[in-house]
Amino acid sequence: MNAIATRLESVRQHIQNAAIKYGRLDRGIQLLAVSKTRPAEDIRSALEAGQRCFGESYLQEAIEKIQQLSDMPAEWHFIGRIQSNKTKTIAEHFDWVHGLCSLKHAQRLNDQRPGNLPPLNVCLQVNLSQERSKAGVAPEEVAALVHLIHSLPRLQLQGFMTLPAPAETLKQQRHPFQRLRELRDKIKTKELPLETLSMGMSADLEAAIAEGATIVRVGTAIFGPRNIQK
Numbered sequence: 001m002n003a004i005a006t007r008l009e010s011v012r013q014h015i016q017n018a019a020i021k022y023g024r025l026d027r028g029i030q031l032l033a034v035s036k037t038r039p040a041e042d043i044r045s046a047l048e049a050g051q052r053c054f055g056e057s058y059l060q061e062a063i064e065k066i067q068q069l070s071d072m073p074a075e076w077h078f079i080g081r082i083q084s085n086k087t088k089t090i091a092e093h094f095d096w097v098h099g100l101c102s103l104k105h106a107q108r109l110n111d112q113r114p115g116n117l118p119p120l121n122v123c124l125q126v127n128l129s130q131e132r133s134k135a136g137v138a139p140e141e142v143a144a145l146v147h148l149i150h151s152l153p154r155l156q157l158q159g160f161m162t163l164p165a166p167a168e169t170l171k172q173q174r175h176p177f178q179r180l181r182e183l184r185d186k187i188k189t190k191e192l193p194l195e196t197l198s199m200g201m202s203a204d205l206e207a208a209i210a211e212g213a214t215i216v217r218v219g220t221a222i223f224g225p226r227n228i229q230k
C-alpha cells in the first residue's frame with residue numbers, strides 16, 4: 001500500500017473505533033477527504049483506495065483537478081469561502097457546498113445550478129462562539145434562513161456545518177459540536193430532517209463523532225501535512 005492508502009485505512013479505523021465507543025454504529029459517518037492544495041495524483045491514489053468524496057477550498061485549483069479526474073467516480077464538495085462572483089463556477093462543478101452563509105449566495109447558487117444536474121446539496125455554516133474564522137450564520141438567525149433556503153428548488157438543504165476554533169481537550173472540543181446538534185434538533189421537522197452535521201477535522205474527529213457528526217472533513221490525517229499555506 002502507498003502512504004495515502006495506509007493513512008486512509010487508519011483514519012477509517014479511527015472513525016470506526018469512535019463510532020463503536022459512542023454508540024454511533026446505527027448511522028453512517030461519511031469521510032470527506034479534504035484534498036485542497038494536493039496534486040491530482042494524490043486524489044487518484046485515494047480514489048484507488050476506495051475513497052469517493054473530496055473537499056476543496058480553492059476554486060481554481062479545484063476545477064483543474066476535477067477536470068483531470070473526470071474519468072474517476074469522485075464526488076466533489078466545496079468547503080471554502082463562497083464569493084459572489086464565483087457562485088456560478090461552484091454551481092456548475094460541485095455536488096455539495098458546505099460553507100453556505102447567506103441567502104444571497106443561496107439564491108445565486110439556486111439560479112445558477114445547471115438544469116441537467118440534480119439539486120445542489122448544501123449545508124448552512126453556523127458560527128458558534130469563538131469560531132476561528134468569522135464565517136457562518138449566528139445561531140439565532142439559522143431558523144429563518146433554513147426556511148428560506150428550503151424554498152429554493154435547485155438546492156437541497158442537507159443540514160449544518162461548523163468549523164470551531166482549535167481546542168485542547170476532548171470536552172472543550174465537544175462543546176460547539178454539541179451546540180450545533182442541539183440547534184439542529186430544535187429546528188428540524190419531519191419534512192426537513194436536516195440530517196447532515198458536517199463537523200470534525202483531523203484534530204477533533206472523535207469529539208465530532210461523539211456529538212453526532214455525519215460527515216467528517218479530514219485532510220492532514222489522510223494526505224500528510226500541508227506545506228502550501230494559503
Ligand SMILES: *Cc1c(COP(=O)(O)O)cnc(C)c1O
Pocket residue numbers: 034036057079080163201202203217218219220221
Ligand atoms: C482544511 C479544512 C479541513 C481539513 O483540515 P485538516 O486539519 O487537514 O484535517 C476541514 N474543513 C475545512 C473547512 C477546511 O478548510
